[in-house]
Amino acid sequence: MYHSNVDLVMGHRLLFPTLHLSIVACPHPHAKFMSFFKMASRLVCVTSLCLTITNANATPVKEYAQYLPDGTNLALIAQKVGSNTPLLDYHGQQMALPASTLKVVTALAALLQLGKDYRxxxxxxxxxxxxxxxxxxxxxxxxxxxxxxxxxxxxxxxxxxxxxxxxxxxxxxxxxxxxxxxxxxxxxxxxxxxxxxxxxxxxxxxxxxxxxxxxxxxxxxxxxxxxxxxxxxxxxxxxxxxxxxxxxxxxxxxxxxxxxxxxxxxxxxxxxxxxxxxxxxxxxxxxxxxxxxxxxxxxxxxxxxxxxxxxxxxxxxxxxxxxxxxxxxxAPLHDLLKVMLKKSDNMIADTVFRTIGRQHFNIPGTWRSGSDAVRQILKQKASIDLGNTVMVDGSGLSRHNLITPATMMEVLQFIAQHDQELDFISMLPLAGHDGTLRYRGGLDEAGVNGKVSAKTGALQGVYNLAGFITTANGQRIAFIQFISAYAVPPKEHRNRRVPLVRFESRLYKDLYQYNQ
Structure with missing residues (x-):
């Protein structure tokens, strides 16, 4: 576990302040158009400024991104469960390597096609x-x-x-x-x-x-x-x-x-x-x-x-x-998927993926049949259009896979809104408690152990998270973090995760304190 000695809050503007400020309390030179702006995009107050979420995101996210190594690719999206409007959208339409967060898509399709009792x-x-x-x-x-x-x-x-x-x-x-x-x-x-x-x-x-x-x-x-x-x-x-x-x-x-x-x-x-x-x-x-x-x-x-x-x-x-x-x-499929998600088990993910193709089309399971089946199942049973998503396996091991944070957000929103029948979120690793999030330095420093349930995704130079955080006031926010092209000089290799810890500590501390 890596810990930073750098103060991650002082001197930096919070993305999600806990100030309870109304729109009218923030001076705006075009107040008469305020109703139009409310319709066009959600307004938030950042310290003493009123900023639209679509235009204000870039600067705060860049402040988080400054902790990451030079040249790192970053895409983020955060959204209240049940809401259609992102709280945070930074390159949300940018294609990225999902790595093992793709297992979330595989698991959802498996439950919808095979059922939790499949053996x-x-x-x-x-x-x-x-x-x-x-x-x-x-x-x-x-x-x-x-x-x-x-x-x-x-x-x-x-x-x-x-x-x-x-x-x-x-x-x-x-x-x-x-x-x-x-x-x-x-x-x-x-x-x-x-x-x-x-x-x-x-x-x-x-x-x-x-x-x-x-x-x-x-x-x-x-x-x-x-x-x-x-x-x-x-x-x-x-x-x-x-x-x-x-x-x-x-x-x-x-x-x-x-x-x-x-x-x-x-x-x-x-x-x-x-x-x-x-x-x-x-x-x-x-x-x-x-x-x-x-x-x-x-x-x-x-x-x-x-x-x-x-x-x-x-x-x-x-x-x-x-x-x-x-x-x-x-064991029943739900038990297998829990192991798959908690421990990021590639073998389970890919055999389930090929089985989805076999069961859906009634033919021997292949990578292509699995991919086409997942696409059809999510469209028919969850109204999720994977669009130009590239999904060639179920585990996320392949570097051919591509998905946008916005598409992954659709998957998370469906999961959250149907969790009573799916019992899905309990299968995700819980920060500070189990699975691949048992020891996650950035979440530990952010003080969100027990508050984040998310799937990790890691390949060479890739550090992803996709899941849910319960805020200090009890709201549930879905989020996707896609980081790729993450690299440090050879002399810093032993401490290569320190920038990641600093980045995640700032981001998830602010998400946890969100109170709007």
Whole structure:
């Protein structure tokens, strides 16, 4: 958590003063036209001046913006819940990278299309008959993109199959991933994030979040190859080409670890590792969910003593369902969305996004079907026109995504006005309490912990917030903060968030004190 020692209030004009001044108390050279101005735009009093909100915003916001690094892009909008007039509108029509605030749009569309009680159901199915403990036919494992499915849950399904008397499968083991189609990686995802677990491809087949961990040990002698240890229950192959360096080696400054993914979950680790007494823990994203889930399920069947006479095969084309022999249900959608929003879970967001497309169009879920479905659902069920918004995924990971603060404000206003049935705002991180807002320096300094419920959004150079603040007098204000192109000189990198903390401290303190 970063704290500023700079007085963020003294010497600066407040955007939302708590003075209770009427319009007539503020001298205006054109008083006879005052009624016209009231119709054209809302009037507010700032210290001893009467200013229209549309013309007065620029100067105060620039005072906030002065805390941000030079060249930073800023777009802001704030509006009372239920009002059609912004209290603050600074570049509200400017396109910006939403980052993870896009999850708010995904969550709303999911609730409207799927319903809060929707569950992902993974099944073991067959059209064959069981005779003398032999299942005569193929066993199909139908995966539908459950982002929370675990190895233990697969094991439980195998146990149910075993308890039904099956000891042998006279056929193939089919891994059905027809719920989704096309690529498992969305357009515009950063290539060097692909092997990190937070951007594990949201495939139809997911087990333990499609993430595995290894330990990297430095060699005893500098120059030798570091070695990897990986638990045997991970069906992956990991190879080391990592060079061990002596402590203090000048080579270590620029020789970095890197991982090169190959076919069928084969990974090669390259680069350098300085000698160390303890292993370096690492985690990587599975690139082929089908082969990973298939290998795990096959192993669980073998452990249970169930023989398979055929082969392990991928089933990518939709087929008629067979008789369900065992199944696993995820938690209700509302519970999943709460985790998604609180923890900014990309896996949940993107599997839900593709599922929206699958359910809405009754076709295998793709990135394009998800995008078109969200657009249609919001238009039909919330009267929200996304216009020229670009939405290529559900998580906000893609740098192709674009949305205006004004459009996001429409989404927030709908959420607030229908929160009784949606129960949405409670799913957002609460400043100072949980999720990605548990520790947010600017909000902490502003004294608004417990008063702000908002979704964060962060990419390289991007610091966004979209949500609600409850003011000192109990009003609820919706707001969107889009910051991009945020960069500091290399020498200031360790304290790179300090300008952000100063900016947010001033802005949200003034929003909290708004009393009009």
């Amino acid at each position: 992902f159901i993974t099944t073991l199915e067959s059209n064959g008959k069981i005779s003398n403990s032999v299942l005569k036919g193929n066993l199909t494992a139908r995966f539908v993109g459950d982002p929370t499915l675990t190895r233990q849950q697969l094991r439980n399904m195998v146990t149910v199959l075993q308890q039904s008397g099956v000891k042998k499968i006279d056929g193939d083991l089919l891994i059905d991933v027809s719920a989704f189609a096309s690529h498992d990686k969305a357009p515009g995802w950063v290539w060097n994030d692909m092997t990190q677990c937070f951007s594990a491809p949201p495939a139809a087949a997911i087990v333990d979040r499609n993430c595995f961990s290894v330990s990297l040990y430095s060699a005893e002698r500098p120059g030798d190859t570091a070695f990897i240890r990986i638990a045997s229950f991970y069906p992956v192959n990991m190879f080391s080409e990592v060079k061990t360096l002596a402590k203090g080696s000048p080579e270590s400054q620029y020789c970095e670890l890197d991982v090169v993914p190959g076919e069928l979950n084969r990974f090669t680790l390259t680069g350098c590792l300085t000698q160390r007494s303890e292993p370096l823990p690492l985690a990587f994203a599975i690139q082929n969910g089908t082969s990973y889930a298939g290998a795990i399920l096959k192993n669980e069947l073998q452990i249970a003593g169930i023989e398979i006479t055929g082969h392990l095969r991928r089933q990518s084309l939709p087929t008629e369902p067979g008789k369900v022999l065992a199944q696993n249900q995820s």
